[in-house]
Amino acid sequence: MSEQGMRRVTAIQNGTVIDHIPAGSSLSVLGMLGLLDSRRTPISLVMNVPSKKLGRKDVIKVEDRELTQEELDRLAIIASNASVAIIRDFRVAEKRTVELGSELVNIARCSFSNCITANPMEPLPHRLVVRSAEPMELRCAYCGRIQEIGALINHLI
Amino acid sequence: MTSLITMDDLTNEEIISILDIAEQMLPIARGEAYTPILSGKVLANLFFEPSTRTRMSFEAAMKRLGGSVLNLGDVSTSSVVKGETLFDTMQMMDGYADIAVIRHPRQGAAKYSSDAVEIPVINAGDGAGHHPTQTLLDLFTIRKCHGTLEGLQVALVGDLRYGRTVHSLSGALARFGSSLTFISPSSLSMPREIVQDLRNSGVDIVETEDFLGSIESLDVIYMTRIQKERFPDEEEYRKVAGVFCLTAKDLVNAKKNMIIMHPLPRVNEIAPDVDSTPHAKYFEQAFYGVVARMALLCRLLEVDVQEAIE
Ligand SMILES: [Zn+2]
Numbered sequence: 135m136s137e138q139g140m141r142r143v144t145a146i147q148n149g150t151v152i153d154h155i156p157a158g159s160s161l162s163v164l165g166m167l168g169l170l171d172s173r174r175t176p177i178s179l180v181m182n183v184p185s186k187k188l189g190r191k192d193v194i195k196v197e198d199r200e201l202t203q204e205e206l207d208r209l210a211i212i213a214s215n216a217s218v219a220i221i222r223d224f225r226v227a228e229k230r231t232v233e234l235g236s237e238l239v240n241i242a243r244c245s246f247s248n249c250i251t252a253n254p255m256e257p258l259p260h261r262l263v264v265r266s267a268e269p270m271e272l273r274c275a276y277c278g279r280i281q282e283i284g285a286l287i288n289h290l291i
Numbered sequence: 292m293t294s295l296i297t298m299d300d301l302t303n304e305e306i307i308s309i310l311d312i313a314e315q316m317l318p319i320a321r322g323e324a325y326t327p328i329l330s331g332k333v334l335a336n337l338f339f340e341p342s343t344r345t346r347m348s349f350e351a352a353m354k355r356l357g358g359s360v361l362n363l364g365d366v367s368t369s370s371v372v373k374g375e376t377l378f379d380t381m382q383m384m385d386g387y388a389d390i391a392v393i394r395h396p397r398q399g400a401a402k403y404s405s406d407a408v409e410i411p412v413i414n415a416g417d418g419a420g421h422h423p424t425q426t427l428l429d430l431f432t433i434r435k436c437h438g439t440l441e442g443l444q445v446a447l448v449g450d451l452r453y454g455r456t457v458h459s460l461s462g463a464l465a466r467f468g469s470s471l472t473f474i475s476p477s478s479l480s481m482p483r484e485i486v487q488d489l490r491n492s493g494v495d496i497v498e499t500e501d502f503l504g505s506i507e508s509l510d511v512i513y514m515t516r517i518q519k520e521r522f523p524d525e526e527e528y529r530k531v532a533g534v535f536c537l538t539a540k541d542l543v544n545a546k547k548n549m550i551i552m553h554p555l556p557r558v559n560e561i562a563p564d565v566d567s568t569p570h571a572k573y574f575e576q577a578f579y580g581v582v583a584r585m586a587l588l589c590r591l592l593e594v595d596v597q598e599a600i601e
């Protein structure tokens with residue numbers, strides 16, 4: 135967590151801080167975490183602040199909620215360089231990173247409407263294979279279609 | 292290799308070895324010899340989409356080698372219509388058969404099936420995806436006519452977008468060092484995934500809408516069907532169909548040993564007057580489907596053909 139990013143919003147007592155989100159992607163991140171519709175969880179957003187690593191970045195603070203590694207790995211699709219701190223009693227209790235594995239299992243569905251996995255009754259897991267990390271290229275393990283990264287947000291499981 | 296879903300499941304050596312076995316199968320496929328090396332084996336023919344040619348070709352291949360075949364039956368009356376998942380259908384097949392062949396309207400269905408069961412699965416077409424056994428017979432035909440798969444000039448013509456046979460074939464030909472020309476109306480051009488993969492692997496590709504502008508340099512013209520339903524209106528279709536039609540007089544400047552192939556059935560894209568030219572190989576090609584599939588079945592069922600035939 136950079137000093138600058140921290141100073142713009144007040145420190146939180148308990149919760150999760152997600153730093154190094156590509157500038158402009160924080161709303162998508164909240165969407166992916168299912169937090170956009172939340173009317174209870176206090177959330178602070180910092181957008182477009184200067185960052186050594188990214189040029190510009192977004193930062194999110196989620197109060198009173200510790201995000202699990204599984205939830206965080208969902209972010210790999212749009213914020214693979216995010217660094218995460220779990221805060222307990224104003225201190226960083228744990229540091230986590232978002233890891234893009236070799237395959238995203240049951241994180242998002244293939245967006246191709248004629249894919250076999252488009253039938254919600256089919257029980258096998260949704261699998262998107264990571265063909266390249268930079269730039270990110272994901273293909274459905276079944277139909278082989280390249281996935282539009284921006285559109286995946288609408289296909290989260 | 293335990294299943295054949297795309298041509299990527301086979302190395303070049305494996306492809307050559309299957310083609311070699313297919314060569315040995317010719318007398319058996321013609322009924323000149325009976326060698327029941329697959330006797331006692333059961334193949335499940337799962338065609339979720341109408342197909343006569345491919346389904347019967349697999350059936351002929353299996354029966355020529357002494358095996359037997361279960362057919363799914365009419366999809367419109369089977370349990371599939373009652374909403375059974377592909378996963379559940381495949382579980383049944385796992386118990387009934389030693390190997391399954393699947394054609395399905397949805398892309399990825401064959402891969403999905405192979406993940407669902409223990410028995411080997413052969414992809415006989417999944418939506419606009421792949422059709423690798425067609426590729427094996429195509430390669431067999433090309434090798435039979437040209438004596439090699441290497442360094443050929445091949446034009447793929449017609450509906451390259453939805454035509455799954457050309458998707459599999461282009462990758463395979465590229466692996467053997469052929470140069471590819473993709474000739475199609477722009478609305479039916481080769482999917483970008485495929486072009487990107489080919490270019491990344493260093494293949495020489497030309498994409499054009501110009502129908503056979505450079506016929507004199509070609510060793511193979513692979514024609515595909517352009518279907519009316521791919522076009523927004525009749526007028527648009529007729530314009531394209533009129534251009535993408537090969538006639539005998541188009542062949543004047545072709546090399547003597549240039550061959551014309553087609554996965555069949557054809558509609559208008561090859562005029563009947565081409566049939567009697569020495570270039571026409573599409574009927575021969577269809578017959579080779581049986582030997583290519585015989586070889587593949589032996590391979591996936593782990594039957595040592597050399598040992599069994601001697
Ligand atoms: Zn898919």
